[in-house]
Amino acid sequence: MTVVLPLLDLTALPVEIRADGAVRLVRAGRAAGLEHLGCMLTELAPGHAAWPRHAHRNNDELVYVLAGRGEAEYGERGERRVSIAAGDLLCFPASAAAGAHRLVNTGAEVLRYLAVSSMLAPDVVEYPDGGKLGLYLGAAPGGSAERRQETLYFRRRDAVAYED
Numbered sequence: 001m002t003v004v005l006p007l008l009d010l011t012a013l014p015v016e017i018r019a020d021g022a023v024r025l026v027r028a029g030r031a032a033g034l035e036h037l038g039c040m041l042t043e044l045a046p047g048h049a050a051w052p053r054h055a056h057r058n059n060d061e062l063v064y065v066l067a068g069r070g071e072a073e074y075g076e077r078g079e080r081r082v083s084i085a086a087g088d089l090l091c092f093p094a095s096a097a098a099g100a101h102r103l104v105n106t107g108a109e110v111l112r113y114l115a116v117s118s119m120l121a122p123d124v125v126e127y128p129d130g131g132k133l134g135l136y137l138g139a140a141p142g143g144s145a146e147r148r149q150e151t152l153y154f155r156r157r158d159a160v161a162y163e164d
Contacts, residue, residue, distance in 0.1 A: 006032055010041055022048040027142065029119070038117040038142050044070070044105040053078050053100040057124040059140055061092040061101075061117045069107030075099040077128070094118070100128050119143050131156050 008028055016025040022045035029039035038059075042050050053073060063072075065088045072082050072090055076099045084090065084103065092101050105111035123141060125134040133156065134141070138149030 008032055020048075021045070023050045025050070029116075030142070030144065034119070035144070036119050038115070038119045038140065040115045040142065042113055042115060044068075044103070044111040046105050046108055046110075049102050049104045051102055052127050053102045053129050054134075055096050055098065055100040055126045055128075056092075056094050056117075056141075057096060057126070058094050058120045059118045059123050060094050061115060063090040063092070063103065064088075064114045064116075065090075066112040066114060068105060068109045068111035070103055070105045070111040072101060072103055074101035078102075096126055100126060117142075121147075 008031060010026055010028060013026050013028060013031045016027070017023070024043040026041040027038075028041060029037055032039070044050055065084050065086050067086050069083070069085045072084050074080050074092070078100065080099075092098065103111070103113065117140075119140040119142070121136060121138055121140045121143065123136045125136070125141060126132075127134065133154050135150065135152045135154070136143075136148070137151075139145075139147040
């Protein structure tokens, strides 16, 4: 039996560009039709981060740095920092206990990395700097828009008791 693997040309896939132009995203996992594994190429301009500090409760993340230099912030309050460069592999397990994380381009060139993650739904994502929680139902963050049932954000201070 011959197995044929799909070969993706990352340069031919749609590119999402954030409003300020400092972040470019290519969602390769989605383009390949993967449902349970996400893969995204991210390019950050100097001085920028793609996402706020966050921690997934249900999805692991693995990041491989392809080019450039930056810093990984992680820990309960982002107090732990490590310099990153091409060839580095970062692992962020699904857990609020591990603390939130984000990558920031602290170098002079574009920081380019491949992020791979499990794509389990539902997922709850904590955004500690904003005091928020994100709830993703039907599809994990970055997953299929067609399968997404709800994306809701809440401030922790707005929580109510079960009986309310």
